[in-house]
Amino acid sequence: MLGIHAAGGVSGAHLNPAISIALAVYGRFPWKKVPLYALSQFIGAFLGALCVFIIYYPAFNAFDPDRTTPKSSGIFATYPMKWENQGSAFVCEMLGTALLVFTIFSVDDPTNMPTNPIMKPLTVGLIVVMIGMAFGMPTGYALNPARDLGPRVFSCLAGWGSDVFTASNHYFWIPICAPIVGAILGGGAYIAIISNHHDEVDDERL
Template sequence: MSELAEKFEQHNYETSSAYSSPNEIVLRADQTKGPQHPNRWAEIRASIREPLAEFLGSMILLILGCGGNCQVVLSTNTAVASSPKGSYFSINFAWALALGISIWVSGGVSGGHLNPAVTLALASFRDFPWKKVPSYCIAQLLGCFCGAAIVYANYYHAINLYEGGSGIRTISGTGDLFATYAADYMTSVGCFFSEFLASAMLIIAILAATDKKNIAPPTGLVPFVICLAFLVIGMTLGMETGYAINPARDLGPRIFTAMAGYGKEVFNFRHQYWLWCPILGSITGMQCGALAYDLFIYTGSDSIINKSRTRRPRSYATNGLDAV
């Protein structure tokens, strides 16, 4: 027994003396670890996982949403289908389900914004890091662009039949299946207000669905609730402008259609309608919608509306702790 104790003490001494400094302990600990990522792509993905999720979610949104537009409208031509395959409700339902599925795909990684206006609203009112805003918005725009391109490729021959030839591309024919264009009777102010209002309704629904101090659903059901909100917005406020309520959802496909033969008219429509209605209308609408929700309902400390008015002591800042 005493011999065993001597061996134990000797082992303890050798173990403790082997790591003579904290730096060596860290070094040896790192050496015993296996590789953090199994391959190079896994390492790259880990560094840009959130933008990748936004890209994929936005692409799925456009594939299923614009795909619904194309199926319903193109099938009204007897050269494409023997009978129409859907209605305006089908379009609304397709976009709503597309949004819900897209959020399910990306939400656990990036939050499932899929919309620059949502990202900006969360940065303004929910402490979403501003440094992440550019990468999110770029990923959303690229995802929507690619989604529109995929739908165009899928329905290419049907588009040719509907337009009357492979070299014919018009906004009134099939261009509005990808980007949004307001009804002819709408005034410029009316167009802006329609997008503003629909966008405000959407962000209010999103904030309510994620507010744990309200009647928030379980996390896994949040996409379904947002899906329902988007559906009712389309059924009540969507007719006049096509309810883009998402700058990337409109600009991505608009850029693609300009490249696909629809011409510069996609940007010249109604004196740069694309800028002041789908982009500025949706961004300002969501900012005001988020402001309204926080003024009347939200009590969380992460909102700028609920920030404490108490100033921090001067010594707190001079000690360098204000950056923590």
């Protein structure tokens, strides 16, 4: 919610490459800006992981001095439960992100019910919490390629090594790809089910 309040008026506060890509796919954001936005989002997540590492460095040394994955690297990136297969993990991340983007498209739609500017960040924050409660256990619910890849790269450089990419049968690609697919599906679902029918509803009301 803080990120949306702070950066919403400057950049739109996407904070997530999957959201930037979904907006671009449906003509709501210029494609030429997507690479820079994605890079900025990755850097932000990387620096966030650096802050966590600095603040909790003594705790890392006490809890896991050998830097094992996912015992302590799971603090930075997401890893699936041991019983999860990649297919179900992909679907979990995809559906969670689809719900998130469906919500974002709905609160940001000027032709929909008017939304108080204060309520937009709150609504998005609450849907993230609810998605976490519903989808969090199987995969840790990344929902955001930058949020997962940035800290994963940092943990690789900070002592956990390449295990962060090979763990759980090379799981790392799923939090990158599944949210992008889910974001496109979620945005498309909102447009197809809701946005395209606003004119019909307005005509019926008249």
